[in-house]
Amino acid sequence: MLAAIEAGGTKFVCAVGDHQFNIIDRTSFPTTYPEETMAKIIGFFDAYDEIEAMGIGSFGPIGINQHASNYGYITSTPKVKWRNYNFLGEMKKHYQFPIGWTTDVNAACLGEYHLGSGKDKHSCIYLTVGTGVGGGAIFNGRFIEGFGHAEMGHIILRNHSADPFQGVCPYHGNCLEGLASGPAIEKRVGVKAEELDKNHQVWEMIGHYLAQALLNYTLILRPERIILGGGVMNQSKVLTCVKKEFALMLAGYVDTPEVDEYIVLPSLGNNAGITGGLILAHQLL
Amino acid sequence: MLAAIEAGGTKFVCAVGDHQFNIIDRTSFPTTYPEETMAKIIGFFDAYDEIEAMGIGSFGPIGINQHASNYGYITSTPKVKWRNYNFLGEMKKHYQFPIGWTTDVNAACLGEYHLGSGKDKHSCIYLTVGTGVGGGAIFNGRFIEGFGHAEMGHIILRNHSADPFQGVCPYHGNCLEGLASGPAIEKRVGVKAEELDKNHQVWEMIGHYLAQALLNYTLILRPERIILGGGVMNQSKVLTCVKKEFALMLAGYVDTPEVDEYIVLPSLGNNAGITGGLILAHQLL
Ligand SMILES: Nc1ncnc2c1ncn2[C@@H]1O[C@H](COP(=O)(O)OP(=O)(O)O)[C@@H](O)[C@H]1O
Ligand SMILES: Nc1ncnc2c1ncn2[C@@H]1O[C@H](COP(=O)(O)OP(=O)(O)O)[C@@H](O)[C@H]1O
Ligand SMILES: [Zn+2]
Ligand SMILES: [Zn+2]
Numbered sequence: 063m064l065a066a067i068e069a070g071g072t073k074f075v076c077a078v079g080d081h082q083f084n085i086i087d088r089t090s091f092p093t094t095y096p097e098e099t100m101a102k103i104i105g106f107f108d109a110y111d112e113i114e115a116m117g118i119g120s121f122g123p124i125g126i127n128q129h130a131s132n133y134g135y136i137t138s139t140p141k142v143k144w145r146n147y148n149f150l151g152e153m154k155k156h157y158q159f160p161i162g163w164t165t166d167v168n169a170a171c172l173g174e175y176h177l178g179s180g181k182d183k184h185s186c187i188y189l190t191v192g193t194g195v196g197g198g199a200i201f202n203g204r205f206i207e208g209f210g211h212a213e214m215g216h217i218i219l220r221n222h223s224a225d226p227f228q229g230v231c232p233y234h235g236n237c238l239e240g241l242a243s244g245p246a247i248e249k250r251v252g253v254k255a256e257e258l259d260k261n262h263q264v265w266e267m268i269g270h271y272l273a274q275a276l277l278n279y280t281l282i283l284r285p286e287r288i289i290l291g292g293g294v295m296n297q298s299k300v301l302t303c304v305k306k307e308f309a310l311m312l313a314g315y316v317d318t319p320e321v322d323e324y325i326v327l328p329s330l331g332n333n334a335g336i337t338g339g340l341i342l343a344h345q346l347l
Numbered sequence: 348m349l350a351a352i353e354a355g356g357t358k359f360v361c362a363v364g365d366h367q368f369n370i371i372d373r374t375s376f377p378t379t380y381p382e383e384t385m386a387k388i389i390g391f392f393d394a395y396d397e398i399e400a401m402g403i404g405s406f407g408p409i410g411i412n413q414h415a416s417n418y419g420y421i422t423s424t425p426k427v428k429w430r431n432y433n434f435l436g437e438m439k440k441h442y443q444f445p446i447g448w449t450t451d452v453n454a455a456c457l458g459e460y461h462l463g464s465g466k467d468k469h470s471c472i473y474l475t476v477g478t479g480v481g482g483g484a485i486f487n488g489r490f491i492e493g494f495g496h497a498e499m500g501h502i503i504l505r506n507h508s509a510d511p512f513q514g515v516c517p518y519h520g521n522c523l524e525g526l527a528s529g530p531a532i533e534k535r536v537g538v539k540a541e542e543l544d545k546n547h548q549v550w551e552m553i554g555h556y557l558a559q560a561l562l563n564y565t566l567i568l569r570p571e572r573i574i575l576g577g578g579v580m581n582q583s584k585v586l587t588c589v590k591k592e593f594a595l596m597l598a599g600y601v602d603t604p605e606v607d608e609y610i611v612l613p614s615l616g617n618n619a620g621i622t623g624g625l626i627l628a629h630q631l632l
Contacts, residue, residue, distance in 0.1 A: 123601065199567075201486075201491060201492075206491065207569055208470035209569050209571050210602055212568070213566045217566050218559055218596075219503070221505070233598070278503060281497065281498045281502050282497055282563070282568065283491055283493065284491075284492055286493045313518070315501065315519070
């Protein structure tokens with residue numbers, strides 16, 4: 063039996079699954095403070111005594127360098143109670159089985175790579191466009207990471223000529239997340255993104271910024287597929303706009319798969335992250 | 348005995364070396380047209396009958412997908428005579444030994460990764476800032492590539508507020524290469540980059556643009572080291588400006604190695620590419 067945790071800034075999902083990554087049982091609860099959350103996690107998993115390994119995909123930033131003192135920690139998160147919290151260390155106090163540790167977006171990427179929209183490819187990027195913008199990349203089965211994990215939601219973009227918006231990223235203002243996340247849309251137009259009309263011009267701008275980011279990712283990584291998830295992608299107009307703008311900006315400069323094959327939605331839906339956690343666990347066996 | 352070719356847009360370098368990557372013999376000649384160049388290549392290597400494998404680092408774009416019909420080709424290069432030229436195929440007609448095939452910048456990256464400025468790291472990026480701007484990345488011994496090879500010199504940047512320059516990239520105008528290559532410097536100021544005073548304000552701008560690019564690479568890839576080569580880096584002011592601007596823009600947002608350890612010059616000098624070619628050859632044995 064495999065175990066997985068999707069540790070999100072808003073809610074935690076815990077699940078156990080079989081070796082085919084079918085979910086046998088799951089639970090979820092709001093992210094409050096570490097002690098309370100940890101008690102719920104342990105309450106859930108303690109009911110299963112056949113767990114062989116666990117995979118955790120966590121909100122971050124997190125420490126992923128096994129040789130660094132902050133390995134396994136949630137580090138400089140804006141969520142004060144979770145800052146410098148030794149999440150993996152705490153889990154290891156309770157469990158003897160091996161535990162894999164990566165970011166929430168890497169876990170979702172892993173799920174989609176093996177069983178979802180990336181399953182026939184050797185490389186893919188998964189980008190979530192929600193409360194924040196975050197991404198993970200897998201090439202030949204391995205995450206792209208080095209000194210730390212990717213933070214591809216915070217790249218610098220060129221401002222759209224008709225967009226004076228300063229952005230909402232607390233660190234950078236108008237980085238990708240600052241310009242194209244759900245809260246950025248809400249701040250621009252004064253209405254929650256999910257309540258905004260399909261024909262509002264802001265969707266073209268969001269499409270433009272995402273396309274710019276995708277173009278840079280493409281030139282740097284040349285993935286075979288890019289998967290766009292997160293709440294903002296529920297507005298179907300966004301995908302249409304991204305593809306149109308991407309094709310315009312790319313202008314055939316480098317080869318990519320045909321745009322409808324290249325820029326796609328996730329196919330595991332809400333299960334991408336937790337499935338990725340199970341896969342991460344399985345890799346430890 | 349190993350063989351290597353560094354196929355540049357201006358000149359070709361051919362070399363043979365031993366298994367410790369010492370260069371035993373080398374030659375170089377201007378890049379003219381394929382038949383003439385090929386005759387010179389073959390003339391050089393035919394003198395050695397103990398070659399076990401060869402590595403080629405070529406100017407591009409090139410076809411690197413082994414399953415695609417353009418594998419081994421120089422593809423859409425502005426050099427008309429070399430466009431859609433089956434370079435690897437032509438070499439394979441003459442030689443029975445295995446031949447590795449990658450971009451010129453990937454080969455230089457491989458040399459620096461194993462024997463130069465990246466040799467104690469698991470991941471690095473090599474960026475050349477010369478007539479063009481191009482880059483390669485290696486993570487855990489493998490090139491970052493997927494549907495094609497990286498074209499990281501052409502990413503989109505935000506214009507510097509004091510820089511109205513439109514850029515010289517024939518494809519994009521003001522992409523990184525369009526703004527920060529040697530020809531971009533010359534076009535801006537009307538003097539060859541190597542003749543320009545150290546105190547000219549353009550160096551700060553070049554530093555700014557390169558720092559912006561390095562910031563995006565950092566957020567997407569998180570390499571342990573970035574190596575900056577190419578003719579423009581001969582102006583020592585550039586490295587100083589890049590590091591200063593990079594630290595300012597990063598503003599501690601993600602961890603990187605200390606900037607003097609992180610952004611460095613190559614240590615193999617002009618031999619990076621040809622050494623990388625020998626390493627590529629060795630990997631085939
Ligand atoms: N149908 C929708 N259209 C556009 N935006 C949406 C829609 N539904 C949710 N959102 C936005 O997505 C964001 C939440 O993203 P989500 O991925 O669900 O959560 P999180 O990023 O917190 O994990 C919110 O900013 C919300 O406004
Ligand atoms: N000392 C120097 N300072 C600044 N720029 C230089 C210097 N030397 C050469 N360059 C510029 O570098 C470019 C050539 O780069 P190089 O890497 O040598 O060749 P290539 O990119 O063609 O392989 C030219 O545009 C030249 O103006
Ligand atoms: Zn940001
Ligand atoms: Zn360009």
